[in-house]
Amino acid sequence: MHQAHPYVKHAYLEELLPPKRMVFLVNPKAGTRAHRHIVRAINAHLDHRQFVYTVWQTERPGHATELAHKARQEGYDIIVSVGGDGSAQEVATALLHTDAVMGILPAGSGNGLAMHLGYGRQLERAIRLLNTAQVRTIDCGRVNGHLFVNVSGVGYDGAVAQRMQNSHCRGFWPYLYHSVWGGLTYRPIRCTLEAEGQRFERVFFVVSVANGSMYGYHFHIAPDARLDDGLFSVVMFENVPRWRYFFAIPSSLSGRLYEERFVAHFQAKEVKITCERPTFAHADGEYLGQGDCFRFEIVPKALKMFVPTRH
Numbered sequence: 001m002h003q004a005h006p007y008v009k010h011a012y013l014e015e016l017l018p019p020k021r022m023v024f025l026v027n028p029k030a031g032t033r034a035h036r037h038i039v040r041a042i043n044a045h046l047d048h049r050q051f052v053y054t055v056w057q058t059e060r061p062g063h064a065t066e067l068a069h070k071a072r073q074e075g076y077d078i079i080v081s082v083g084g085d086g087s088a089q090e091v092a093t094a095l096l097h098t099d100a101v102m103g104i105l106p107a108g109s110g111n112g113l114a115m116h117l118g119y120g121r122q123l124e125r126a127i128r129l130l131n132t133a134q135v136r137t138i139d140c141g142r143v144n145g146h147l148f149v150n151v152s153g154v155g156y157d158g159a160v161a162q163r164m165q166n167s168h169c170r171g172f173w174p175y176l177y178h179s180v181w182g183g184l185t186y187r188p189i190r191c192t193l194e195a196e197g198q199r200f201e202r203v204f205f206v207v208s209v210a211n212g213s214m215y216g217y218h219f220h221i222a223p224d225a226r227l228d229d230g231l232f233s234v235v236m237f238e239n240v241p242r243w244r245y246f247f248a249i250p251s252s253l254s255g256r257l258y259e260e261r262f263v264a265h266f267q268a269k270e271v272k273i274t275c276e277r278p279t280f281a282h283a284d285g286e287y288l289g290q291g292d293c294f295r296f297e298i299v300p301k302a303l304k305m306f307v308p309t310r311h
């Protein structure tokens with residue numbers, strides 16, 4: 001099968017070009033054990049006529065940002081985050097408004113961004129998708145100055161992120177445990193949400209500000225979210241009995257969350273959320289601490305992303 005070159009779409013020129021240099025930044029602390037067999041999987045599935053590669057492991061929080069800076073300085077063309085949304089956010093921080101191209105391999109707990117982009121959750125398949133991926137420029141977001149690529153939120157989501165940060169376990173079951181326990185114990189608070197002339201004042205369970213459409217695990221939090229439209233999808237969950245959230249899970253899995261009556265949504269470039277007392281917030285699943293005022297702003301066309309050509 002002929003493999004298309006990621007940049008040059010000419011069969012004869014492709015033959016003459018040297019392979020692109022690719023570095024995989026592997027987070028061994030992410031949700032899965034992908035780091036144990038990543039080299040074997042890359043050797044088996046990456047197109048080595050197109051790409052020469054190396055693998056670097058991250059050793060601590062924030063290290064992926066340092067390594068991505070280093071990779072850019074050393075002239076790597078494509079910098080691939082191997083981890084979850086938190087790892088992707090760290091790599092994106094170093095590549096914002098540069099010509100370096102970012103790729104993602106799903107190796108985290110949720111993998112929301114990888115799911116949205118079409119890489120899926122399966123590592124070997126995602127590596128094969130890199131072979132035919134194309135460069136697209138996507139938006140990012142900021143919340144109180146913190147970058148995020150996929151989804152940020154205030155309220156219940158932030159409480160779950162805090163619980164995950166304090167837990168040493170990763171993966172689906174710990175995430176489910178903290179989601180359920182957080183759901184039972186989180187006390188919703190009154191917030192005022194302002195965005196481009198719109199104003200909502202209610203007791204919210206959670207407000208999600210989404211750049212990408214998915215939390216991961218096939219949960220569509222914002223089915224209308226696009227990564228390149230210069231807008232957030234803002235999704236507000238009103239405070240209703242907990243069992244109603246539970247019964248909305250099938251809607252979320254099938255992309256029909258907006259049909260639930262306790263869910264309201266709109267799109268905006270900027271959002272300000274003011275809460276009557278400090279509450280929890282997260283950005284790409286990373287706990288941001290508590291605060292009572294959160295300002296979200298879109299960063300349009302911020303990041304060059306390697307995106308699968310077919311889903």
Ligand SMILES: [Mg+2]
Pocket residue numbers: 139210211225226227228229230231232233
């Ligand atoms: Mg958007």
